Amino acid sequence: MSFIKGSDLFGYVGIEAVLDQIRNKTIKAGFEFNVMVVGQSGLGKSTLINTLFKSKVSRKSCTPNYEEKISKTVKLHTVSHVIEEKGVRMKLTVIDTPGFGDQINNENCWEPIVNYVNEQYEKYLTEELHVNRKRRIPDSRVQCCIYFLPPTGHRLRPIDVRFMKKLGEIVSIVPVIAKADTLTIEEREEFKERIRQDLAANGISVYPQKEHDEDPEERILNNRIRERIPFAVVGTDREHQVNGNKVLGRKTKWGIIEVENVAHCEFANLRDLLIRSHLQDLKDVTHNIHYESYRVRRLNESNKNFRELDLSSWLLEKGVPDGRE
Numbered sequence: 001m002s003f004i005k006g007s008d009l010f011g012y013v014g015i016e017a018v019l020d021q022i023r024n025k026t027i028k029a030g031f032e033f034n035v036m037v038v039g040q041s042g043l044g045k046s047t048l049i050n051t052l053f054k055s056k057v058s059r060k061s062c063t064p065n066y067e068e069k070i071s072k073t074v075k076l077h078t079v080s081h082v083i084e085e086k087g088v089r090m091k092l093t094v095i096d097t098p099g100f101g102d103q104i105n106n107e108n109c110w111e112p113i114v115n116y117v118n119e120q121y122e123k124y125l126t127e128e129l130h131v132n133r134k135r136r137i138p139d140s141r142v143q144c145c146i147y148f149l150p151p152t153g154h155r156l157r158p159i160d161v162r163f164m165k166k167l168g169e170i171v172s173i174v175p176v177i178a179k180a181d182t183l184t185i186e187e188r189e190e191f192k193e194r195i196r197q198d199l200a201a202n203g204i205s206v207y208p209q210k211e212h213d214e215d216p217e218e219r220i221l222n223n224r225i226r227e228r229i230p231f232a233v234v235g236t237d238r239e240h241q242v243n244g245n246k247v248l249g250r251k252t253k254w255g256i257i258e259v260e261n262v263a264h265c266e267f268a269n270l271r272d273l274l275i276r277s278h279l280q281d282l283k284d285v286t287h288n289i290h291y292e293s294y295r296v297r298r299l300n301e302s303n304k305n306f307r308e309l310d311l312s313s314w315l316l317e318k319g320v321p322d323g324r325e
């Protein structure tokens with residue numbers, strides 16, 4: 001195959017116009033982005049969802065009404081906002097899950113969450129397998145799972161190790177240190193380092209995975225993120241006056257922690273990773289890696305069942321008992 005550069009062409013062909021075509025299509029169609037929050041009860045998952053919607057993500061585009069008191073989440077539920085910026089529409093859905101850790105036996109506490117993730121893959125697969133497929137399949141697959149770690153300052157707890165191991169196999173996990181305002185900056189850094197060691201020692205795969213880096217440029221960018229993970233975040237649904245400006249913040253004994261100020265906590269880093277720098281990659285990894293493994297597993301299972309069914313009916317037809325009930 002020969003490679004013809006622009007300078008060798010006889011005239012302007014206009015290949016680059018495809019970029020505008022892609023852009024226009026995305027603008028017309030809009031896109032979905034689905035994020036889930038998971039972790040022990042009381043770590044501020046529901047609060048962080050509110051913070052996300054009240055922060056720069058949707059402040060200009062809509063006026064969310066989240067003044068009600070946050071109560072304990074008892075069942076899995078979703079909150080969506082259509083956010084429009086410069087003509088591009090994004091339907092951001094955040095899936096809030098009940099916290100675990102209240103039961104005496106937390107053995108199967110991940111089941112409802114793992115089931116939810118798999119059910120969304122199944123819905124997508126069913127749509128894909130229809131003879132008359134929809135032009136655009138509604139996408140409710142979980143494209144990112146924010147996993148909340150308690151601000152203990154020690155190491156990962158066995159329950160977090162087990163939970164993240166299970167989840168990491170089916171969805172992209174972004175771990176965060178919850179309620180980071182309860183730790184000093186030094187404590188946060190030491191805790192982060194220990195968590196990174198524990199994640200590696202336990203073979204827990206968190207996003208962005210090295211093996212999915214597509215080129216050296218992406219590797220450099222992702223290495224920088226891997227060095228800083230897990231982000232130490234603070235959530236709030238309150239605004240405070242700071243130097244005459246209203247800011248999202250939390251009152252502590254040291255003063256106001258400004259949630260969107262990167263010198264105070266890493267909420268903005270998390271938001272930027274999710275929305276500004278890695279949104280499309282999270283969607284791609286979900287489709288190409290996680291959904292793909294689900295699809296292969298499910299189709300292999302159905303083929304196996306189908307072959308067994310086929311063999312049984314053939315034996316039955318021949319009047320041969322197959323020895324199976």
Ligand SMILES: Nc1nc2c(ncn2[C@@H]2O[C@H](COP(=O)(O)OP(=O)(O)OP(=O)(O)O)[C@@H](O)[C@H]2O)c(=O)[nH]1
Nearest residue numbers: 041042043044045046047072073098099179234235
């Ligand atoms: N100090 C501090 N407190 C927080 C933070 N985020 C939330 N809280 C408080 O922690 C309590 C629990 O917050 P929720 O958002 O309900 O926690 P949750 O993880 O959704 O809890 P479950 O629904 O039981 O799983 C509330 O009193 C919040 O005000 C934070 O970043 N720092």
Ligand SMILES: [Mg+2]
Nearest residue numbers: 045046072073
């Ligand atoms: Mg909650």
